[in-house]
Amino acid sequence: MLEVRDLKKYFSGIKAVDNVCIDVRKNEIVGLIGPNGAGKTTLFNAVTGFTPTTGGKVAFEGFDITALKAHEVARKGIIRTFQTPWGFPRMTLLENMLVFLKGTDAGFWSALMRSKKVNTITADTKDKIIRVLETLALDKKRHDWVQDLSAGELKLMEIARALMAEPKIFLMDEPAAGINPAMQGTLIQLIRDLRMEGGTFLVVDHNLKFICDICDRIYVMSDGRLLCEGPPDRVVCDKSVIECYIGNN
Amino acid sequence: MTGLSIFLIGVLSLGAIYAILCLALNLEAGIDGLWDLGLVSFFGVGAYTYTLLTCEPAGAGQHYLLGLGLPMWLGVLAAGAMGALIACLIGLPSLRLRKEYFLITTLAFAQVLQQIYANELWLTNGVAGIYGLPQPLKDYVSPSFHTYAIFTMLLIAVAVAYFLVQRLTLSPFGRRLKALRENENLAMTAGINPFSYHLCSYAAAGFLSGIAGSFYVWYNTLVVPGQFSANITFFVWTAVIIGGLGNNRGALLGGFLFMLINDLLRFLQVSSEMALVLTSLKTSLIGMILILILRLKPTGLCGERKEIIDL
Numbered sequence: 001m002l003e004v005r006d007l008k009k010y011f012s013g014i015k016a017v018d019n020v021c022i023d024v025r026k027n028e029i030v031g032l033i034g035p036n037g038a039g040k041t042t043l044f045n046a047v048t049g050f051t052p053t054t055g056g057k058v059a060f061e062g063f064d065i066t067a068l069k070a071h072e073v074a075r076k077g078i079i080r081t082f083q084t085p086w087g088f089p090r091m092t093l094l095e096n097m098l099v100f101l102k103g104t105d106a107g108f109w110s111a112l113m114r115s116k117k118v119n120t121i122t123a124d125t126k127d128k129i130i131r132v133l134e135t136l137a138l139d140k141k142r143h144d145w146v147q148d149l150s151a152g153e154l155k156l157m158e159i160a161r162a163l164m165a166e167p168k169i170f171l172m173d174e175p176a177a178g179i180n181p182a183m184q185g186t187l188i189q190l191i192r193d194l195r196m197e198g199g200t201f202l203v204v205d206h207n208l209k210f211i212c213d214i215c216d217r218i219y220v221m222s223d224g225r226l227l228c229e230g231p232p233d234r235v236v237c238d239k240s241v242i243e244c245y246i247g248n249n
Numbered sequence: 250m251t252g253l254s255i256f257l258i259g260v261l262s263l264g265a266i267y268a269i270l271c272l273a274l275n276l277e278a279g280i281d282g283l284w285d286l287g288l289v290s291f292f293g294v295g296a297y298t299y300t301l302l303t304c305e306p307a308g309a310g311q312h313y314l315l316g317l318g319l320p321m322w323l324g325v326l327a328a329g330a331m332g333a334l335i336a337c338l339i340g341l342p343s344l345r346l347r348k349e350y351f352l353i354t355t356l357a358f359a360q361v362l363q364q365i366y367a368n369e370l371w372l373t374n375g376v377a378g379i380y381g382l383p384q385p386l387k388d389y390v391s392p393s394f395h396t397y398a399i400f401t402m403l404l405i406a407v408a409v410a411y412f413l414v415q416r417l418t419l420s421p422f423g424r425r426l427k428a429l430r431e432n433e434n435l436a437m438t439a440g441i442n443p444f445s446y447h448l449c450s451y452a453a454a455g456f457l458s459g460i461a462g463s464f465y466v467w468y469n470t471l472v473v474p475g476q477f478s479a480n481i482t483f484f485v486w487t488a489v490i491i492g493g494l495g496n497n498r499g500a501l502l503g504g505f506l507f508m509l510i511n512d513l514l515r516f517l518q519v520s521s522e523m524a525l526v527l528t529s530l531k532t533s534l535i536g537m538i539l540i541l542i543l544r545l546k547p548t549g550l551c552g553e554r555k556e557i558i559d560l
Contacts, residue, residue: 050434070437080438088431090495091424094558099428100439104421108449111420112413126560143557165439 001026001200002047002078002169007056009039009046016042018224019056022202024169029191029201031215031232033208035244038221040204041083044173048080049073061168077168081175083204085154089147093138093157096146097129100164132160135190137183151178159187169200176210188214212236220244258396259468260512261505265403266464268504270485271492272407272414273457275500279489279553280418281450282430284348286482287339287355290362291455293477294335295328295462297366300379300472302327313374321385325463332459333452335362340451344444359479366474378473382466403464407501410457415497417453419556426450484511487535491542493549502550510535 002024009017017039024030032040045051047058049070058066060076068076079100088096098104098121121129133139136156141149149157155178162170176184184207191201191214205211211218212232220227220235222244228235235241270292277283303324306316319327343354366373373379390398417423425446428436433443466472484507492503514527514534527534542549 048438070434071440071442074438074440082435086432086435088428088435090431090553091427092555092557094560095424095427095556098421098558099424099436099441106421106425106441108417108422108453111417111422114416114420121558121560130560142560143555145555161439 001028001061002202003057003059004043004047005057005059007043007046007058008054009042009051010054015224017046020221020224020226022219022226024200024202026200027195027198028217029195029203029215031211031218032202032204032221033206033211033218033235034221034227037223039224040221041173042224043221044080044171044204047073048078048171074165078171079162079165079167079169080171081155081158081162081173083173083177085151085158085178087146087149087154087157090145092143092145093149093160094129094142096157097132097161097164100161101125102164102166129164132163135186136160137186152180152183155179156183156187159190163194169202170194172201172203172205174205175203176205176207184210208236255396256515258400260508262396262400262403262468263512264505264508265400265407266461266468267485267488267508268407268501269410269457269461269464270481271489271500271504272410272497273454273461274485274489275494275497276414276417276426276457277450277454278486279495279500280423280430281426281447282348283344283447283451284352285355285451285454286352286479286486287357287359288454288458288485289477289479289481290339290355290359291332291336291458292462292465292481293359293362293366293474295332295459296466296472296477297373297462298331298459299324299328299463299466300382301373304379304382307374311374311377311379312370313379314372321383325460328463329456329460332462333456335459336452336455337448340448344447344451356479356482359477359482363474363477366477373472373474376474378471380471382470382472384467384470399467403467406460406464410460411497411501414453414457417450418497422446422449424556487539490549491539493551493553495553496549496551499549499551499553506550507535510538 004020004022007017007020020043034040046053049068049072053066057064060078065073065076133142136159138153138156138160141153146157155175159175176187179187203211203215215232217230218232218235219229220241227240227244228238270288274288277285301313301315302317302319303321304316305318307313339355339358343351346354367376384399386398387395425441428439429441429443429446437443488503488507489500491506493499514531517527519527
């Protein structure tokens with residue numbers, strides 16, 4: 001589904017991502033781990049069109065998306081979250097979710113000529129929004145301005161927002177960071193449920209337990225390069241991975 | 250009809266024209282986050298378009314293009330259309346720039362347009378301008394009620410402008426503009442193309458400002474390049490900030506309030522020397538009021554409100 005081939009991203013001689021190849025197949029949960037500065041977020045930025053690549057190719061469902069801009073990548077069905085949660089601060093949580101709602105007619109002329117449809121949220125969508133808000137325990141915050149939410153709530157809101165877009169693939173950058181352990185369990189269950197419904201995930205996180213709990217395969221990056229790849233039980237026992245995380249002493 | 254009421258209606262008529270400009274600025278800056286310092290470009294283009302299309306051909310000693318004598322309503326629509334067109338032409342290169350660069354570029358374009366009005370004699374009659382332009386309804390309403398009639402028409406125009414801008418603001422389109430204002434990169438991850446949305450809001454602001462320009466001709470019965478200096482843009486910004494950036498009601502309130510503050514100083518019973526001093530201090534006084542409002546109510550008199558959506 002998502003193919004990254006020999007991807008390079010250099011910043012004036014610094015090889016942030018160097019010849020990285022990654023495959024994510026449909027309905028798979030793939031993890032991407034590595035120490036700080038390994039190049040995971042840069043890889044995300046390159047895949048989602050936030051930063052131009054130095055070389056290599058990114059293909060999604062057979063289409064070359066290497067040169068696409070961020071909004072064009074998003075329209076292909078790739079939705080990402082961010083390491084530091086982002087929101088639209090002076091908009092309510094619900095408004096934040098509705099910005100991402102799939103199938104919204106947000107054209108200028110539709111707004112001006114407003115047929116009833118334009119501002120109407122269908123019953124199905126309402127049910128979906130309520131279900132997501134309840135699952136993520138954000139129900140009581142729906143009318144709060146996002147600038148008033150805590151860091152943990154922002155992380156959950158990012159996930160709620162991504163769900164509104166009904167993406168073909170979720171690219172999650174440290175989704176469990178800042179979320180309390182009880183909610184992490186809910187998040188794991190949510191990701192599993194979404195996979196049952198056909199969802200595909202590429203997840204970056206530092207929390208090895210979280211990654212091992214949900215992922216089918218894990219890629220490990222260090223210094224911009226791929227260190228190893230495989231199922232969680234094999235990767236966590238890999239000598240090079242242990243070395244890169246806790247040193248060789 | 251007393252002199253005072255005529256004067257007051259005159260001030261409120263100008264307030265109505267400013268209110269339309271404020272709504273336009275609020276759409277592009279308050280909702281969409283475009284820091285436009287060239288709003289007067291569309292205002293001026295609208296005024297000249299209206300004039301050249303509706304006035305009679307140039308007489309002896311005058312030079313200007315067209316003078317087609319078209320009906321006024323057609324002139325008003327053409328003024329709006331030309332405002333939107335100029336917005337698109339200015340927007341094509343400048344909307345790709347970052348905030349600060351966009352701000353400077355729009356200011357520069359406004360200055361260029363003012364120089365064109367002043368120096369292209371064949372087009373606009375240069376600094377002499379075009380005088381004695383007719384007002385609508387002159388033949389249908391008695392002279393004593395004509396000022397009221399114009400004011401009523403302007404109020405209707407303000408109501409229509411408010412209705413349209415409010416409709417845009419509360420729609421999914423408006424929600425996406427707000428998203429772009431708040432965080433453009435994040436908005437892109439929702440599949441929003443910043444350029445096309447910015448261009449739409451910028452052109453809509455151009456349309457409204459162009460129409461306001463044609464109303465300005467009704468009010469003044471003349472057009473001269475000096476009317477379209479950068480001051481207009483700064484006055485409108487001041488009015489919107491006083492009213493509340495991001496709130497259409499605030500923009501309306503700001504437009505009228507600014508004009509009242511600006512012109513009601515004339516009612517102060519002071520000596521002629523003091524009146525002279527007050528006139529020259531008027532802009533400073535408005536600046537002080539702006540600072541005071543920002544100190545006491547940083548979001549303006551009617552700051553942006555939460556949009557409560559019922560599920």
